[in-house]
Amino acid sequence: MTETIILLVDDSRVARMMTRAAVAKLRPDWVIIEAASGEDALSAIALDRPNYVLLDVNMPGIGGLETARQLRFRCPSAAISLLTANIQDSIREQAALIGAGFMAKPLKEDELIRFLDGGSKPS
Amino acid sequence: MTDFLRDIERDAVTEILNIAIGQAALALSQMVAGEVSLSVPSIEFLGPDEAADRLDQSTGRQVSVAIRQVFSSLFSGNILLIFPEARSLDLVRSILGDSVPMDSLTELEQEALLEVGNIILNACLGSLANQLGLSIESSLPSYVRGRGARILDTTQAATELVMVLQVDFSVAKAGLCGYLAFVMDIASARQFSDAISAHLARVMNGTAG
Numbered sequence: 001m002t003e004t005i006i007l008l009v010d011d012s013r014v015a016r017m018m019t020r021a022a023v024a025k026l027r028p029d030w031v032i033i034e035a036a037s038g039e040d041a042l043s044a045i046a047l048d049r050p051n052y053v054l055l056d057v058n059m060p061g062i063g064g065l066e067t068a069r070q071l072r073f074r075c076p077s078a079a080i081s082l083l084t085a086n087i088q089d090s091i092r093e094q095a096a097l098i099g100a101g102f103m104a105k106p107l108k109e110d111e112l113i114r115f116l117d118g119g120s121k122p123s
Numbered sequence: 124m125t126d127f128l129r130d131i132e133r134d135a136v137t138e139i140l141n142i143a144i145g146q147a148a149l150a151l152s153q154m155v156a157g158e159v160s161l162s163v164p165s166i167e168f169l170g171p172d173e174a175a176d177r178l179d180q181s182t183g184r185q186v187s188v189a190i191r192q193v194f195s196s197l198f199s200g201n202i203l204l205i206f207p208e209a210r211s212l213d214l215v216r217s218i219l220g221d222s223v224p225m226d227s228l229t230e231l232e233q234e235a236l237l238e239v240g241n242i243i244l245n246a247c248l249g250s251l252a253n254q255l256g257l258s259i260e261s262s263l264p265s266y267v268r269g270r271g272a273r274i275l276d277t278t279q280a281a282t283e284l285v286m287v288l289q290v291d292f293s294v295a296k297a298g299l300c301g302y303l304a305f306v307m308d309i310a311s312a313r314q315f316s317d318a319i320s321a322h323l324a325r326v327m328n329g330t331a332g
Contacts, residue, residue, distance in 0.1 A: 011263075012238045014231055018219070058241070058263060085242040087146070087249035090258045105242045106154045 004030045006116075007050035009041040009067060010083070011059040015105070019054060019083065022107055026116060038067030045071065050078050052116065055100075057084040057091060065091070068100045081115050083107060128316055133166060135319045136288075139254055140164050144290050144303060146250035147243045154218045154239065157296030168284045174306070175271035177287065181302060182207060182271070189274045190240025193262040194248055198315040200286075200307035202248060202261075204240045205274060210299045211236055217297040233266050240264045247303065255322050275306055286312035 006023055010016045016034050023032055033048055035041035039061050041053070053071055057064035068080055081101030084091065095102045103111050128136065141164060148159040169177060178187075182205070189205040206214060215235040216228055228235075241264045252259040267274055275287075286307045293300040307315060 012234060012241070014219070014235045014238045017231075018238075058245075058261070060263065085150075085245035085249075086261075087246060088252045088258060090252070104246075106150060108153070 004052070005033060005048050005050045006030055006052040006054070007033050007035060007041060007044060007048070008054050009035045009038065009059075009064065010054075010056040011036055012056070015056065019107060022109065022112055023116070026109075026113060038062040038064065038070075041067055042070055042074070045075055049075060053078055053080045054083045054103075054115075055080065057082055057086045065094055065098070068095070068098050072099050079115065079118065128166070132316050132320060135323050136166060136316055137164055139251065139319050139322070140288060140290075140305075142254060143247045143250040147247040147303060148292060150242050150246040151239075151292070151294065154242065155214075155294050155297055157217075157294060160293045160295070162291040164288055164290045166286065166288045168309070168312070169287055170284060171275070172272070174285055174287045175275050177289075178205070178271035178275060178302070178304070181289070181291070184270065185209065186268065186270060187274055188236060189267045190236060190244065190264045191267055191274075191276075192240070192244045192248070192264050194259050195261075196252070196257050196259040197318050198307060198311040200305060200311050201276070202244050203274065203304045203306070204243055204301065205304060206236075206299065206301040208268065210297075213297050214239065214294070214299050217294070217299075237264050237266055243303070255318055257318065275304075284309050286315075 008016050008019050020032050033044060035044050037059055055064040055068055064082055064084065071078065071080055081103055082095050083103045083105060085105040087104050092102045101115060103115065144161060144164065148161050152159040186208045187205050188208045188211050189203045191201055191203050193201055212228065212232055215232050218239060219235060244264065248259050248261055288305040290303045291300060
């Protein structure tokens, strides 16, 4: 059986730890990989093709929106969502244009469940 | 308080910011899973030294830690989340809970406060942007430790006034209180007030989008 991979992208180690804990609680058998920047995320997908991606927006470097655009092109079947403190309508609108979901920090378990239930399945 | 803002403008600024700060309090209450009490925001126009002294009075002249973000839109300035240093670890513990081993908490304290500040300050700025129909750019959060003058880091000439908006909040569960502050120079404060007045005029005329 093919494993399910979720990629967490956030420049904050604490944010990644909290998100990892929330995902691991709900999906203990999934493989969770992390990246501390958009650039690292784009490198990581060369080795592991994620089925799910959660992305912060405000990060040093190319930032979450540009990373999401590139991931959408390179991993078209992956379920991608922003997970950000930046709750501005303009960010939500850009996420929708990219084909990415939007979740506001702090992460709510019911929203995470909906994202994990509705994403792509491992090929 | 100076007469820089007319009463109606001050009411408008306070109302819009009440909503924005309410979003910040919601984010904090979700993180600590407990109620967050807020004071009525106070808006004052102070010289930099006076502003620093006011903050020192609020904090009992104790060392504080602050998370600062620089923001820019039609107006620009700094937004700060300020806690007494002595209680910051309690806040981190109440937020991270069981997701982080106890022996890692101290090591992670600064990073955790940055993330907490990032969430709370962006909730406030995001609500402000959404209400006014603007886009607000903000820097990555930075961590500052010290007393009033260092925390506020006002760079204007000594004679120039800054707008200091302060809200006190308390988290009963964590036994913690803190402050949220906006600092803008006078030119930005005027543009900020104008943007809010224009927004309210649109709302009153039924043309707000």
